[in-house]
Amino acid sequence: MGGLKMQNRRTFIRNIALGTTGLMVAPTFSTFAAKGKTKLTILHTNDMHCHLESFTGGRYDGKGGLTNLCRMVDKIRKQEDNVLLLDAGDMFQGTPYFNFYKGELMIKLMSEVGYDAGTIGNHEFDNGLEGIANVLPKAKFPIVNANYDFSETILKDTFKPYTIVNKAGLKVGIYGIGIELHGLVAPTNYGKTHFENPVSAALDIEAELKEEGCDLIICLSHLGHKYKGDDISDYTLAGATKNTDLIIGGHTHTFLKEPVALSNKEGKQVLVGQAGWGALMLGRIDLWFD
Amino acid sequence: MQFSFIGRGIATLALAVMLLACNQTKELVKYSSNYQDVVVVKGKTSRIDAAIAPYKKELDEQMNEAIATSAKELSAYRPESELSNFVSDLLREVAQKYAQKHLNNETIAVSLANNGGLRSSLPKGTITVRNIFELMPFENELVLLQLSGEQLKQMLDAISRRGGEGVSGCRLTIKDDKATAITVLGEAIDNKNSYWVATSDYLASGGDTFHMLAKPEKRVNTGLKIRDVIIEDLKLKNSKGIVIDAKLDGRIKDAK
Numbered sequence: 001m002g003g004l005k006m007q008n009r010r011t012f013i014r015n016i017a018l019g020t021t022g023l024m025v026a027p028t029f030s031t032f033a034a035k036g037k038t039k040l041t042i043l044h045t046n047d048m049h050c051h052l053e054s055f056t057g058g059r060y061d062g063k064g065g066l067t068n069l070c071r072m073v074d075k076i077r078k079q080e081d082n083v084l085l086l087d088a089g090d091m092f093q094g095t096p097y098f099n100f101y102k103g104e105l106m107i108k109l110m111s112e113v114g115y116d117a118g119t120i121g122n123h124e125f126d127n128g129l130e131g132i133a134n135v136l137p138k139a140k141f142p143i144v145n146a147n148y149d150f151s152e153t154i155l156k157d158t159f160k161p162y163t164i165v166n167k168a169g170l171k172v173g174i175y176g177i178g179i180e181l182h183g184l185v186a187p188t189n190y191g192k193t194h195f196e197n198p199v200s201a202a203l204d205i206e207a208e209l210k211e212e213g214c215d216l217i218i219c220l221s222h223l224g225h226k227y228k229g230d231d232i233s234d235y236t237l238a239g240a241t242k243n244t245d246l247i248i249g250g251h252t253h254t255f256l257k258e259p260v261a262l263s264n265k266e267g268k269q270v271l272v273g274q275a276g277w278g279a280l281m282l283g284r285i286d287l288w289f290d
Numbered sequence: 291m292q293f294s295f296i297g298r299g300i301a302t303l304a305l306a307v308m309l310l311a312c313n314q315t316k317e318l319v320k321y322s323s324n325y326q327d328v329v330v331v332k333g334k335t336s337r338i339d340a341a342i343a344p345y346k347k348e349l350d351e352q353m354n355e356a357i358a359t360s361a362k363e364l365s366a367y368r369p370e371s372e373l374s375n376f377v378s379d380l381l382r383e384v385a386q387k388y389a390q391k392h393l394n395n396e397t398i399a400v401s402l403a404n405n406g407g408l409r410s411s412l413p414k415g416t417i418t419v420r421n422i423f424e425l426m427p428f429e430n431e432l433v434l435l436q437l438s439g440e441q442l443k444q445m446l447d448a449i450s451r452r453g454g455e456g457v458s459g460c461r462l463t464i465k466d467d468k469a470t471a472i473t474v475l476g477e478a479i480d481n482k483n484s485y486w487v488a489t490s491d492y493l494a495s496g497g498d499t500f501h502m503l504a505k506p507e508k509r510v511n512t513g514l515k516i517r518d519v520i521i522e523d524l525k526l527k528n529s530k531g532i533v534i535d536a537k538l539d540g541r542i543k544d545a546k
Contacts (some may be wrong), residue, residue, distance in 0.1 A: 038316065050340055062330045069328045070337040085496055092389045096423045099517075105345055109338050126429060171314060186495045217318045243317055258323045275325060284324045289316040 010275070038168045038289040041080045043073060045252030047277035049123070050106050051095025055278065064280035066106075070113045073284050077114075082168040082228060085114060088250030089121025089178070089222035092131075094278070101133045102127060111140035117163055118144045119220035121250060125189045129153050144176035146222065147201035149194035161205055164212060173209030176220045177202055177237065180226030180253055198223055198232050199240045206243040215289060216246050224247050224252040225274050238262040238270040246285070249274040259285055311331060336523040353420035360534040365411040369454025369464060369542040376536035378403045378458035379424075384519050385434060385488030388512055393434065393486075399474050399487040402445065403456035404498050404511070417534065419521060424518040430490040436508035439481035443503040446472055452499070454542045465545040490516055 054065040091110065092103040099171050103124075110118070118141060124132055133154050136143050146161035162175035179200045181190045202219060207219050216271035219237065225233045234249040240263050249272060273285035339419055364373040380399035389396045410424040427535075437445065446462055446469035449455045454464065459475055463471040491511070496504035524534065 030417055067336045067338050068330055070338050095355055100349055112338055173524055205386050213315055279328055282326050286322050288320040290319045
């Protein structure tokens with residue numbers, strides 16, 4: 001596929017990388033002087049679909065909702081020093097809060113809860129590119145995507161492919177991967193957004209993040225957990241990448257009991273998580289580094 | 291002199307240690323996990339409740355408005371259901387009114403509403419605006435498509451492969467994943483004729499494998515949101531004292 005397109009993205013990535021280097025904070029000496037292992041707590045959600053409050057009636061009665069999730073996150077943040085709260089997309093659509101407030105309320109509240117990073121799911125396109133342009137840039141956390149080429153749309157230069165967060169003296173690279181839009185989203189809603197192959201985009205970005213010296217590389221994926229057919233999933237991505245340590249998944253609304261440990265292209269371990277939908281579950285993965 | 295030399299030495303050493311530390315990435319050595327259900331805890335609030343409250347109040351006022359009464363609960367299932375019949379009949383009726391005003395009163399022969407787009411049942415008794423938002427959360431618009439007889443047949447075959455969808459204006463029997471015994475407004479499909487079909491912009495763009503709808507002879511975007519159309523129609527019927535009801539009439543039969 002188009003060499004020109006790929007060239008554009010590479011140039012874009014290089015520009016972004018140059019932009020972010022200056023912002024990076026050098027790890028403090030005291031962190032390195034501390035003895036023992038460093039602990040990092042990852043909290044994650046996906047497909048919250050504007051469920052601000054708990055469900056009423058039906059099988060999820062009295063469960064879920066961002067407001068209840070917020071209470072759990074606050075408690076964990078009090079207990080743990082180093083917490084990252086991440087979301088794997090489809091924040092939009094699902095309750096009247098979306099129809100009335102166009103996702104703006106959701107993004108405002110996610111910012112207040114204190115999300116550290118998020119990505120773009122297919123339902124983020126439900127009010128077209130304008131619906132994204134009007135709302136997502138208001139988030140007080142970075143929203144990353146590495147495989148939607150928006151360069152011919154009004155979203156040009158809006159999203160970075162990745163972000164680097166410094167936590168506990170660890171350098172954490174977080175990138176985003178979105179699902180194929182054709183056949184899933186009305187063409188009028190994604191316009192001239194070009195979809196790039198998730199695997200090749202992931203390989204490019206993770207290599208870049210490795211070069212940047214990241215201790216941990218996380219992919220926020222809206223591909224879906226696993227499919228019977230050939231469609232690209234988190235399983236596909238896990239097996240094809242070399243440097244990604246953790247895939248925080250979404251789209252298939254999969255309720256996992258724990259992250260699945262898979263082998264990457266080089267036989268190293270990759271963890272693949274996903275936490276249902278509607279803020280019905282909070283995923284927690286504690287990681288120790290030495 | 292000597293003091294500053296030592297001082298410089300320490301500074302250099304500290305810098306070297308820092309640089310070394312910076313270049314050395316740490317290894318992930320262990321992990322554990324704890325996936326927890328998010329639940330309401332009685333008496334416990336959260337710090338974002340206050341931020342939600344004014345929006346919730348505004349929303350509830352509009353959502354709780356009663357707009358109709360239904361004689362029974364309407365649910366969606368295949369091959370035909372009360373709910374899919376109800377919605378597709380309503381869409382064809384509204385589309386015909388639109389055509390009367392804006393489309394030379396052309397006949398809207400068929401309407402199509404996908405079961406996947408009907409996200410919730412309608413309850414027996416009072417129907418509120420909230421019920422319609424739950425039924426139809428998407429911002430889909432009503433679209434009118436002029437199809438050739440052959441395209442219409444392809445559409446009905448696609449419906450059959452999917453085990454049935456919401457239709458109005460036509461009758462068919464599903465046999466071996468194909469539409470048979472087809473009638474459109476009581477007559478067989480004439481391949482020399484064109485037919486107007488009312489559906490959503492989602493299906494008209496080829497969604498849910500309805501690829502044939504993406505290349506119609508003509509397409510009219512009404513600009514009307516399907517949810518709004520349903521709400522307005524229910525309000526209108528309610529004002530005339532009409533109670534909502536729908537029944538199965540064998541418009542889609544399964545031969546197996």
